Amino acid sequence: MSTTKEKSWSPRIVAFLCNWCTYTGADLAGVSRLKSSPSVRVIRTMCSGRVDPTFVLKAFKLGADGVMIGGCHIGDCHYSEGNFKTLRRVEMLKILLDQYGIDPRRLRLEWISASEGDKYAHTTLDFEQQLRELGPLQLTE
């Protein structure tokens, strides 16, 4: 890869955000005019517990360099315990990703409430920076 190409590369982040907290938090970041990462492609789900592990693997397969899952803080889930399932799932997925030879840091779980627009903004920027350090995910078939 040439140096110019390397400079122009920016990570692709797929973010699954729960409708009730993180999606609203991302919205708040926008209306508050906070600088968040432009690398993020947001997919809204009703609950972070709706994010099937298949979605995460498929995102990586289709070219995501990082996947972020955003949900309500523990105890605040709109469906009372959806995010508990998410936290177990993400932990298991990280173990699998590690075995798959994919850096588990490419998968990130964050609890961001509807009022935490600033957390959304700096989390996405931080994730983007981390992915820049990890470089592009190049999968071999």
Added chain:
Amino acid sequence: MKPKLALYWASSCGGCEIAVVDIEEKILDVADFFDIVFWPCVMDFKYKDVEAMPDGDITICLFNGAIRTSENEYLAKLLRAKSKVLVAFGSCAQEGCIPGLANFYDKNSIFEFVYKNSPSVDEQSKGIYPVPITHMPEGEIEIPEFWNTVKTLDQVVEVDYYIPGCPPQSFQILNAVGAVIDILKNGKPLPPKGTVLGAGDKTCCDECPRERKEKKIKRFYRPQEIIPDPNECLLDQGIMCVGPATRSGCDALCVKANIGCRGCYGAPPNVTDQGAKMVAALSSVIDAQTPEEARKIMETLADPLGTFYRFSMASSILKRVQPKTRPDSSGK
């Protein structure tokens, strides 16, 4: 003229062939109804016999085994061309199965171990790797090339139907063969392309006779660490069972023998990735409130990736473990 039947084994163990013969005296009905034109495991046929057939000459071909080498791929393409109906028979052809576990490694690391570092390689042959063409005084010797990644049959050619299982259960083979004979005899329409024959459309749990309670798994046990209760759900007892992420059809054979389902019937309908499905299933049953607890419980399970994808690595979304070294250009 009798309809023509072909059976072939690519990268497989031969268990599928045994499963076919396991239909016992009914094999005579099969031999009676069909003209068996190619079955290298059982009868003497040569590849040139198949090459000489006109396209579409074989009525139905049951193809078992994964695609590991250039020979497997050549035969898959050849039999596809010569067959009206091509069936991926058994787990290897359908989803990679045990040969697909080689996708944890790549060609170079497999060769390195098998031909150099394995304790069973003797000193003078250490590091002698197979090459496709060897020049000898008498002429050239050609052997098939070893691909970098194991593929399923439908990743190489178009497949009409699937019969899952490692191996497919004999009663299911009988059902499927019976259905095919019925279709051919009575001129009935064929099922839609891509249909899974000889299996159910639910999960293994649906056929499991064990009693299920609310699951709260604190740790996993390996088979030698626990004497399972014969009536209670194995997963409830902390014994790894891939039943929730596996298609029904085997009549819950393993769980009835006190062994957790290993997942050989593949992903259930509408599931693309068996391992991901198993993660989803486990996330509701392990008793963890924090990531640390979840990790601690998962650490009691040896090799989660190999356990969840024991049969379906080659057909999973990511298809393989990412190699530490890039494959050489000759690998495919």
